[in-house]
Amino acid sequence: MWSDLNDLILPSPIQEVDFPLLKNKNIRLWIKRDDLIHPWVSGNKYRKLKYNLKSAIENKCKTIVTFGGAFSNHLHATAGACALLGLKSVGIVRGEIDLNNPTIKFCIERGMNLIPVSRTAYRLKENSQEIMELIQKYPDCHMVPEGGTNQLALRGASEIVDEIKIQWNEMPEIISLACGTGGTTAGILSANTLNSKVIAFSALKSSHLESEIKQLSDFKNADKLSVQTDFHFGGYAKWNTELIDFIYDFEKQTDIPLDHVYNGKAMFGLFKLILADYFEPESTICYIHTGGLQGINGLKYMAGK
Ligand SMILES: Cc1ncc(COP(=O)(O)O)c(C=O)c1O
Numbered sequence: 001m002w003s004d005l006n007d008l009i010l011p012s013p014i015q016e017v018d019f020p021l022l023k024n025k026n027i028r029l030w031i032k033r034d035d036l037i038h039p040w041v042s043g044n045k046y047r048k049l050k051y052n053l054k055s056a057i058e059n060k061c062k063t064i065v066t067f068g069g070a071f072s073n074h075l076h077a078t079a080g081a082c083a084l085l086g087l088k089s090v091g092i093v094r095g096e097i098d099l100n101n102p103t104i105k106f107c108i109e110r111g112m113n114l115i116p117v118s119r120t121a122y123r124l125k126e127n128s129q130e131i132m133e134l135i136q137k138y139p140d141c142h143m144v145p146e147g148g149t150n151q152l153a154l155r156g157a158s159e160i161v162d163e164i165k166i167q168w169n170e171m172p173e174i175i176s177l178a179c180g181t182g183g184t185t186a187g188i189l190s191a192n193t194l195n196s197k198v199i200a201f202s203a204l205k206s207s208h209l210e211s212e213i214k215q216l217s218d219f220k221n222a223d224k225l226s227v228q229t230d231f232h233f234g235g236y237a238k239w240n241t242e243l244i245d246f247i248y249d250f251e252k253q254t255d256i257p258l259d260h261v262y263n264g265k266a267m268f269g270l271f272k273l274i275l276a277d278y279f280e281p282e283s284t285i286c287y288i289h290t291g292g293l294q295g296i297n298g299l300k301y302m303a304g305k
Contacts, residue, residue, distance in 0.1 A: 008046075009036045011163040014286065017254045025274055026281040030172065031256060032164065035263075035291040040080025040110075043291020044177075044184040045073055047160060048153035049081050049144070055152055056087065056142035063088040063138045067125065067146040070095065071103045071237070071298035073261075073291065074148050079112035090115065090138060092131060094122040102297040149183025154216065157187020160288055161194050171196045172286040174279070178203050178266035179213070179227070180236070184290060186216035194221050196286070199273075201228045201266035204236035231269030237261050239299075243268060259292035260299055 012034045022029055034043045041049065056064060064082050068075035068091055075091045082089035089112040097104055097116045107114055121128040125146070126135065135143070144150070165171060171194070179185045179200040188198055198221070202209050210227040233239050239260045247264040251257050258264040270287060273279065 008038050011167055012037050014164070014167055015256075017256070019253065021271065021274060025277070025279070027274055027279055028282075028284050029270075030284075030286045031254075032160065032286055032288045033256075034160070035257075035289040035293055037291070038080075040084070041077045042293065043073075043289065044157060045077030045148065045291060046081075047156040047187065048074075048148035048183060049077060050156040050159075051152035052142065052144050052148070052150070052156075053081055053085060053087070057085070059142065061087075061140050061142040063090060063141040064144060065090040065092070065135060065138055065141045066144040066148070067092045067094075067122070069093070070098065070101055071295055073295060074144075074146070075107055075112070075114075076103050076294050078144065078148075079107040079110040082112070083110035089113070090141070092117055092122070092134060095119055100301070102301055103294060106294070147181040147183065149181040149186075149216070153183050154187035154190050157184045158191040160184075161188055161191035164286060165193045168286075172284040173197060174199055174283060174285040175288065176201070176266070176270055176285055177288040178262035178290055179209065180204060180262065182209055182213035182216060182227075184288075185225070185227075186213045188288075189213070189217040189221040189225060194224065197224050197226065199226050199228060199270075201231050201269040203262045203265050204232050205229075228269050228273070231265050231272070233265055239264075246271075256289070257293055257296070258289075259295045261295050262292050263289055 012032055014030050014032045016030050037046045064087055066078050079089050091107055091112050091114045093114050093116050097114055117130055121130040125131055175196045176199040180203050185200040214222045233243055243264055246268045247258045258267055
């Protein structure tokens with residue numbers, strides 16, 4: 001299905017990064033650049049949408065209906081992927097629609113029909129009368145949940161591990177990444193070829209994310225998972241100058257941009273753990289860059305307001 005999209009960069013490249021801290025602690029860190037997969041459908045969004053869109057096409061669904069906030073990476077990627085594949089897309093958006101918001105602009109330019117709903121209805125999703133009535137207008141649709149997490153998404157995310165195995169021959173001791181709903185992490189855990197530990201950094205305040213991820217992956221490789229919950233910077237999409245300075249320095253030294261919602265926080269957390277000798281010397285870590293770089297435009301837009 002994706003074979004007609006000539007510009008997908010797959011397998012996504014893996015590159016080693018070099019920092020004095022890594023040398024001092026004798027740790028080797030590689031980054032799997034899923035952020036480079038496609039400018040519109042990057043990172044874990046490609047992984048999570050791949051089999052959802054394949055299934056929609058196979059079942060002759062012409063429309064994808066999904067949910068997201070005003071700066072959502074998921075809405076952005078869904079709008080982009082549907083435009084590329086000739087599918088219609090509908091985005092049910094939490095709260096008002098600001099036509100100058102760069103994510104919203106992108107979605108509209110890619111033909112997504114954006115429908116604002118109240119925050120209460122949004123929270124209830126299909127259990128709200130308002131949203132049920134909206135969905136009924138698209139009888140031939142394939143629904144993708146908020147954030148894109150479902151079993152088809154897990155299947156797509158599990159391919160990250162298969163790719164690493166092929167690219168690397170043997171697996172790194174640790175695979176690390178950012179998490180929100182935990183779908184991408186659950187997909188990695190569900191990979192048959194996994195024999196690394198998985199360290200996931202929560203981008204939001206949550207006390208039950210670890211058990212949710214284990215349930216999502218049907219407890220497969222559950223003993224390999226650790227979820228770090230101390231690096232959310234106050235909650236989802238919250239940030240401070242320490243985080244922005246870290247992101248800026250990281251990009252200056254590596255040429256690798258990080259977003260402030262997911263990857264900036266996760267990489268910050270990973271560096272803190274390395275500094276605190278959380279890892280044995282000579283550990284090998286492969287960090288999965290889950291994309292989300294379109295969100296930086298949103299940050300700049302809000303700062304300029
Ligand atoms: C860029 C980025 N990284 C990480 C995540 C977290 O992924 P998950 O919800 O699968 O844990 C998201 C949200 O889906 C995201 O947009």
